[in-house]
Amino acid sequence: HAATKPPPTPSPLRNSKFFQSNLRILVTGGAGFIGSHLVDKLMENEKNEVIVADNYFTGSKDNLKKWIGHPRFELIRHDVTEPLLVEVDQIYHLACPASPIFYKYNPVKTIKTNVIGTLNMLGLAKRVGARILLTSTSEVYGDPLVHPQEESYWGNVNPIGVRSCYDEGKRVAETLMFDYHRQHGIEIRIARIFNTYGPRMNIDDGRVVSNFIAQAIRGEPLTVQAPGTQTRSFCYVSDMVDGLIRLMEGENTGPINIGNPGEFTMTELAETVKELINPDVEISMVENTPDDPRQRKPNITKAKELLGWEPKIKLRDGLPLMEEDFRTRLGVPPKK
Numbered sequence: 026h027a028a029t030k031p032p033p034t035p036s037p038l039r040n041s042k043f044f045q046s047n048l049r050i051l052v053t054g055g056a057g058f059i060g061s062h063l064v065d066k067l068m069e070n071e072k073n074e075v076i077v078a079d080n081y082f083t084g085s086k087d088n089l090k091k092w093i094g095h096p097r098f099e100l101i102r103h104d105v106t107e108p109l110l111v112e113v114d115q116i117y118h119l120a121c122p123a124s125p126i127f128y129k130y131n132p133v134k135t136i137k138t139n140v141i142g143t144l145n146m147l148g149l150a151k152r153v154g155a156r157i158l159l160t161s162t163s164e165v166y167g168d169p170l171v172h173p174q175e176e177s178y179w180g181n182v183n184p185i186g187v188r189s190c191y192d193e194g195k196r197v198a199e200t201l202m203f204d205y206h207r208q209h210g211i212e213i214r215i216a217r218i219f220n221t222y223g224p225r226m227n228i229d230d231g232r233v234v235s236n237f238i239a240q241a242i243r244g245e246p247l248t249v250q251a252p253g254t255q256t257r258s259f260c261y262v263s264d265m266v267d268g269l270i271r272l273m274e275g276e277n278t279g280p281i282n283i284g285n286p287g288e289f290t291m292t293e294l295a296e297t298v299k300e301l302i303n304p305d306v307e308i309s310m311v312e313n314t315p316d317d318p319r320q321r322k323p324n325i326t327k328a329k330e331l332l333g334w335e336p337k338i339k340l341r342d343g344l345p346l347m348e349e350d351f352r353t354r355l356g357v358p359p360k361k
């Protein structure tokens with residue numbers, strides 16, 4: 026019977042006066058890098074009320090400090106692997122450590138976050154009739170055999186590797202989203218996010234852009250992991266947030282790739298950071314980690330056609346926008 030069930034009736038609370046005029050939005054993982062920029066953008070709209078649920082594993086209250094105490098904002102310390110009862114209209118489900126050193130730190134917790142966390146947020150969406158957006162990842166394509174990656178590609182993923190808690194976890198999360206959609210009529214949106222960078226990235230998260238910028242500012246060698254010919258495509262965070270909001274507001278379930286198709290080798294990235302931030306630093310080649318994808322570049326035809334979205338900020342323009350934030354947090358005074 027479940028397959029023919031009508032979409033759930035919104036909770037009676039949503040009929041209150043408040044709900045008629047405002048949109049109440051839950052952002053899980055909203056204290057993190059992308060989440061906090063998303064909250065900034067959502068809070069610009071006076072009709073939005075934003076609730077953040079975060080366990081602060083990789084995020085921080087600091088990222089949200091300008092909103093704490095604001096009447097349309099609420100911050101809850103909550104782990105999404107536990108059930109959550111709130112009345113909301115939309116759920117942006119971001120909660121999950123995103124950088125390899127953090128998601129490998131406690132892989133069992135990472136997969137619980139992806140699977141049980143997403144299940145809980147879908148249960149919540151079902152109960153209150155909310156639309157839910159999952160931030161999936163380009164890692165669902167694994168070490169891709171198709172280049173650039175389009176959404177119809179099923180991927181080349183190692184199910185038992187050290188990255189599997191993350192990439193297979195996100196794959197299960199996508200499956201859960203579609204099963205709740207087909208079985209319970211939940212309105213879903215899935216974004217497959219490609220590497221994103223910008224202010225508020227964790228300084229010590231081991232990601233290539235944050236590493237290179239911090240190293241350049243500290244005057245340390247930029248550590249290119251061998252062979253340096255592996256490629257990535259980097260999207261500036263404001264473009265990413267725009268894409269996520271367009272996806273949520275549009276009519277398409279996805280999955281839709283959101284990323285910047287500009288593709289760079291890690292050696293090229295190091296040279297660009299050196300040129301823009303500190304021409305005096307060296308570039309050194311260091312050992313890589315297992316299962317590192319050799320190339321990654323989004324095909325964003327679907328995002329262009331279905332969302333009218335494409336990134337605006339080029340890598341050369343975005344990298345310098347991180348410098349001030351990183352200098353402040355590293356305690357290194359600005360360049361003369």
Ligand code: NAD
Nearest residue numbers: 054056057058059080081082083084104105120121123221
């Ligand atoms: P982030 O680590 O800065 O943010 C993740 C947030 O989730 C943090 O605030 C963290 O404390 C919180 N969190 C983690 N586990 C939780 C749990 N069990 N319960 C509640 N909160 C929890 O990472 P980000 O770069 O902002 O990534 C946000 C989302 O985007 C993630 O889902 C990630 O998988 C996805 N994504 C990011 C990138 C990227 O390049 N940054 C690429 C692909 C996908």
Ligand code: UDP
Nearest residue numbers: 107108109110144145146147148149151152
């Ligand atoms: N859930 C939640 N908040 C809610 C409703 C459900 O966190 O408002 C959780 C619930 O605890 C369950 C999961 O979401 O573990 C899936 O809920 P669903 O109703 O789909 O499944 P069931 O509870 O029937 O297993």
Ligand code: UDP
Nearest residue numbers: 231232233234236248249250255291313317
């Ligand atoms: N990388 C690098 N130097 C660093 C950190 C990472 O050359 O200090 C490389 C890494 O080997 C990978 C790429 O940069 O090929 C992107 O790594 P990151 O961890 O930032 O993202 P992901 O692998 O998740 O795309």
